[in-house]
Amino acid sequence: xxxxxxxxxxxxxxxxxxxxxxxxxxxxxxxxxxxxxxxxxxxxxxxxxxxxxxxxxxxxxxxxxxxxxxxxxxxxxxxxxxxxxxxxxxxxxxxxxxxxxxxxxxxxxxxxxxxxxxxxxxxxxxxxxxxxxxxxxxxxxxxxxxxxxxxxxxxxxxxxxxxxxxxxxxxxx
Amino acid sequence: xxxxxxxxxxxxxxxxxxxxxxxxxxxxxxxxxxxxxxxxxxxxxxxxxxxxxxxxxxxxxxxxxxxxxxxxxxxxxxxxxxxxxxxxxxxxxxxxxxxxx
Amino acid sequence: xxxxxxxxxxxxxxxxxxxxxxxxxxxxxxxxxxxxxxxxxxxxxxxxxxxxxxxxxxxxxxxxxxxxxxxxxxxxxxxxxxxxxxxxxxxxxxxxxxxxxxxxxxxxxxxxxxxxxxxxxxxxxxxxxxxxxxxxxxxxxxxxxxxxxxxxxxxxxxxxxxxxxxxxxxxxxxxxxxxxxxxxxxxxxxxxxxxxxxxxxxxxxxxxxxxxxxxxxxxxxxxxxxxxxxxxxxxxxxxxxxxxxxxxxxxxxxxxxxxxxxxxxxxxxxxxxxxxxxxxxxxxxxxxxxxxxxxxxxxxxxxxxxxxxxxxxxxxxxxxxxxxxxxxxxxxxxxxxxxxxxxxxxxxxxxxxxxxxxxx
Numbered sequence: 062x063x064x065x066x067x068x069x070x071x072x073x074x075x076x077x078x079x080x081x082x083x084x085x086x087x088x089x090x091x092x093x094x095x096x097x098x099x100x101x102x103x104x105x106x107x108x109x110x111x112x113x114x115x116x117x118x119x120x121x122x123x124x125x126x127x128x129x130x131x132x133x134x135x136x137x138x139x140x141x142x143x144x145x146x147x148x149x150x151x152x153x154x155x156x157x158x159x160x161x162x163x164x165x166x167x168x169x170x171x172x173x174x175x176x177x178x179x180x181x182x183x184x185x186x187x188x189x190x191x192x193x194x195x196x197x198x199x200x201x202x203x204x205x206x207x208x209x210x211x212x213x214x215x216x217x218x219x220x221x222x223x224x225x226x227x228x229x230x231x232x233x234x
Numbered sequence: 235x236x237x238x239x240x241x242x243x244x245x246x247x248x249x250x251x252x253x254x255x256x257x258x259x260x261x262x263x264x265x266x267x268x269x270x271x272x273x274x275x276x277x278x279x280x281x282x283x284x285x286x287x288x289x290x291x292x293x294x295x296x297x298x299x300x301x302x303x304x305x306x307x308x309x310x311x312x313x314x315x316x317x318x319x320x321x322x323x324x325x326x327x328x329x330x331x332x333x334x335x
Numbered sequence: 336x337x338x339x340x341x342x343x344x345x346x347x348x349x350x351x352x353x354x355x356x357x358x359x360x361x362x363x364x365x366x367x368x369x370x371x372x373x374x375x376x377x378x379x380x381x382x383x384x385x386x387x388x389x390x391x392x393x394x395x396x397x398x399x400x401x402x403x404x405x406x407x408x409x410x411x412x413x414x415x416x417x418x419x420x421x422x423x424x425x426x427x428x429x430x431x432x433x434x435x436x437x438x439x440x441x442x443x444x445x446x447x448x449x450x451x452x453x454x455x456x457x458x459x460x461x462x463x464x465x466x467x468x469x470x471x472x473x474x475x476x477x478x479x480x481x482x483x484x485x486x487x488x489x490x491x492x493x494x495x496x497x498x499x500x501x502x503x504x505x506x507x508x509x510x511x512x513x514x515x516x517x518x519x520x521x522x523x524x525x526x527x528x529x530x531x532x533x534x535x536x537x538x539x540x541x542x543x544x545x546x547x548x549x550x551x552x553x554x555x556x557x558x559x560x561x562x563x564x565x566x567x568x569x570x571x572x573x574x575x576x577x578x579x580x581x582x583x584x585x586x587x588x589x590x591x592x593x594x595x596x597x598x599x600x601x602x603x604x605x606x607x608x609x610x611x612x613x614x615x616x617x618x619x620x621x622x623x624x625x626x627x628x629x630x631x632x633x634x635x636x637x638x639x640x641x642x643x644x645x646x647x648x649x650x651x652x653x654x655x656x657x658x659x660x661x662x663x664x665x666x667x668x669x670x671x672x673x674x675x676x677x678x679x680x681x682x683x684x685x686x687x688x689x690x691x692x693x694x695x
Contacts, residue, residue, distance in 0.1 A: 065235045072245045079249055079272055083256030088264055089432065089494060095268050096487065102275055109242075109286040114294045116476040118278075121301055124483030126271065126308045128513060131490055133312045134264060135506060137319055138494070156259040160251050167247040175240050195472055197533055199291040200298070208295055215302045222306030229313030232320075 067108055074101040084153070088134050092127060099123040113197040242283030249276035263327050267311055274304045359462070367468050371448055375604060380410040382603040386655050393659040413596075420592035425497050428589070433495035437590070437597035440488025443481040444604035450474035451611045452536045454621045454639035466621075466640055467536065474535040475523055478612055479516070482567060485605065486512045489576070489586050492598070496589035505586035507666060508569065508576030514673040515566040515573075521681035522556045522563065525688040526616050529553060539620035546627040550617040555684045557617045559677055561653075564609035566673065568602055571658035575666055610650035611643075618646045 078098035085091040099122050106115035204212050249272060256269025278297045285293025319325060384399065384406060391398030399406030424433055454466035471477055486509045493505015527533055529549060530541040542549055550557045566573040577585040587598050614620060621639030625631050664672070 062235070064237050068237045068241060072241075075245065076248055076252065079252040082272060083252060083260060083265065083269055087429070088262060089429070089491075091265055091268060093432070093435075093491075095271065098272070099275065102279060105279065106282050109282045111282050111285065111294050111297075112471065112473050113476075114278075114282060114297055116473045116480050117298060117301060119480040120476065120483055121305060122271075122275075124480060124486065125513070126305050128483075128486055128490070128509065129308060129312055130264065130268060131487070132506065132509075133316060135490065135494055135502060136316065137264075137325060139499070139502065153259070156255050159258075160255045163251045163254070164248055167251070168244050171240055171243050171247070175238075196291070196294075197473055200294050203291055203295045204298070207292075208299075211299060215299055218306050219302060222309045226309040226313035229310070230316045 064108075068105075071101055071105045071108065074098075075105065089131070089138075092131050092134055095130070096123050096127050099127065111196060113200050239283050239287045242279060246276045246280040246283070249273075249279065261326050261328060263315055263325050263330065266327060267308065267315075271304060271308070274300055363462065363464060364468065367464070367466075368449075371468060372445065375445060375448055375607065376600075378607060379600050379603045380414065382606070382651065383413065383599070384409050385651070386658070389652065389655045390659045393656070417593050417596040422593075423589070423591045425589045428497040429495045432491050434594070436488050436492035436495055437594045437601070438488075439491060440485055440601040441597050441604065443485040444601050444608055447478045447481040447608045448611070450477055450535050451608070451615065452539060452620055453643050455536070455539075457638070457640075470534055470536045473533045475527065475533050475538070475612075475616075478535075478608065479520055479523065482605070482608070483513075483516060485601070486516075488598075488601065492590065493586040496586075498589060501586045501588045504576055504588075508586055511569075511573065511576060511666075511669060511673070512567060514670060515563045515677070518673060518677035518681045519560060519563040519567060521678065521685055522560045523616075525553065525556055525681070525685040528685070528688050528692060535615050535620075539615060539622065542619045543622055543626050546625075548617060548619040548622070548624075553617070553684070553688070555680060556688075557613075559680050559684070560613055560617070561650075562672075563677060564613060565654070565657065566669070568605040568609055568654075570602075570606065570654055572661040572664050573669055574658075575663060575669060578663060606651060606654055607647065610647045610654070613650055614643060614646040 075098060078094045078101060081094040082091050082098060085094060099118060103115040103118040103123070106112070106118060253269045253272030253276060256272065257266050260266055260269065278300055281293040281297045281300070283293075285291060285297075315325070318330065322329065324330070387409070388398040388406065399409040402408045402412045424430060449468040450471050452465075452467040452470070456463050456465050458464075489505050489508045489512065491505075493501045493503070493508075496502070526538065526549060529552060530538040532538060532541065538549075545552070565571075569577055577587065587595055590598065619626065621643045623631070623634040623637065623639075623642055
């Protein structure tokens with residue numbers, strides 16, 4: 062019962078802030094709603110017993126990536142007044158209709174799948190045999206043993222992205 | 235009422251749809267990028283929900299990789315936006331069609 | 336027999352826990368949160384007085400002496416003054432963001448206190464109460480996440496003032512904060528590698544098992560965390576973003592009254608958080624000096640939380656001492672220190688910690 066209340070409240074907040082992100086007129090407000098959305102998603106991860114993922118979401122996504130977005134918005138705002146960057150043609154009615162159609166379709170598919178197969182059978186005795194000692198330990202174990210190569214590749218990707226971003230945004234002095 | 239993974243799937247689909255609408259309907263390129271982040275978050279919710287259901291941490295590992303790739307993409311994308319803005323002084327995607335003039 | 340609603344609990348304290356699970360799960364955490372928040376807010380207001388007094392004594396003068404005996408009531412006078420000041424909002428400023436910025440500065444500093452352990456367990460009125468609000472598995476990361484949210488307060492304050500100077504100052508201050516966050520996070524990773532757990536209570540217990548505070552095992556990390564903490568809280572010598580001589584007052588130029596006060600209270604709260612984290616990680620939290628030596632067990636008469644508060648107070652005093660002594664860094668020197676000195680030091684510390692942990 063409590064779980065249902067928590068889920069529905071969180072879902073309402075996540076979707077509400079999501080809609081506000083794409084419909085806010087002021088870009089800075091849009092970024093703030095995005096932060097609120099990410100924080101609500103982090104709470105949802107805690108509800109899913111993924112506390113390491115929740116803290117990483119706040120630390121990296123809400124505390125790093127969106128700060129970057131905010132920086133760019135501020136630097137753009139410095140040069141020109143914010144009203145110059147409004148969208149004249151937003152077509153919100155058409156957007157709402159198309160969005161509802163897609164959502165109805167996806168929900169229909171999901172409900173059909175749920176009714177057809179009776180409950181996905183839960184595998185006996187854990188997912189893949191790793192010792193369930195704590196969320197961070199399990200994730201770390203997997204990252205450093207089974208998924209070591211993607212881990213190293215991700216680190217190289219981040220290095221390349223960092224160098225690329227520095228070069229792209231550098232002033233031609 | 236028990237919260238099944240289907241609830242999280244519907245939530246994830248809804249958030250993905252909202253992000254997709256943002257990408258298609260807004261003209262400000264920063265809003266477009268933020269809508270892409272919304273879509274990536276929807277995918278992450280999906281992965282975390284399944285990871286919880288199957289009691290396997292692989293879903294969370296995948297979600298961490300998604301976050302890492304999203305960080306790299308945001309950095310490079312915003313660098314491109316800044317460089318473009320310095321030259322053309324516009325953030326409207328309709329005016330970003332030609333790189334020459 | 337259901338004892339709810341009877342006074343039978345007065346007969347024996349242990350009867351309480353039998354039929355009152357409500358108290359353990361709801362009332363005690365709520366009381367802990369209330370006591371903690373009130374204590375932190377009072378401590379933060381009296382930090383203002385402490386700083387003025389200590390800096391005054393360093394400069395061979397007396398500081399506030401008029402209000403109350405030796406100026407003890409000065410923070411109350413300051414609070415009344417700030418509450419009565421006129422609330423100015425700049426014209427054409429974003430009102431919502433203008434009001435939100437001080438709140439976003441203050442709240443993460445307060446919620447970071449939820450995982451700081453003041454003591455392991457004390458017995459009060461027949462209940463065993465653990466002196467921390469929550470022992471999260473990822474407690475240390477939670478604190479880092481909370482401080483990374485407080486960056487928004489500064490950026491939004493600079494933006495909402497609708498003026499060029501605060502905007503640039505806000506961007507500079509937040510660039511400083513996110514640069515030093517990297518060094519701090521790497522230091523915390525090497526501490527986690529030494530302790531083997533991310534939970535704050537677990538780190539103190541690991542120090543109890545090791546028998547020595549981590550300040551002696553990881554001195555480089557200790558010094559680097561302290562310097563990073565100075566920069567994270569915008570304290571001297573890294574207080575360029577908010578100094579009055581620079582950029583006409585920094586990101587809080589347009590703020591007045593209680594909102595202005597909230598920024599500085601947030602800074603002091605951040606200082607207390609950094610001191611408490613440094614105490615927990617490096618000085619053994621609530622442990623007495625030489626926790627495993629039997630000869631010094633007479634020190635155990637001082638309760639654990641008193642040791643904790645004493646150590647935190649030492650850190651706060653050193654914060655104020657440094658402010659009174661050292662000149663301010665220039666912005667490019669500040670960034671050079673963060674990126675070119677502290678991050679390589681933290682990385683080297685992490686590598687050496689890893690090597691030592693594998694070999695030993």
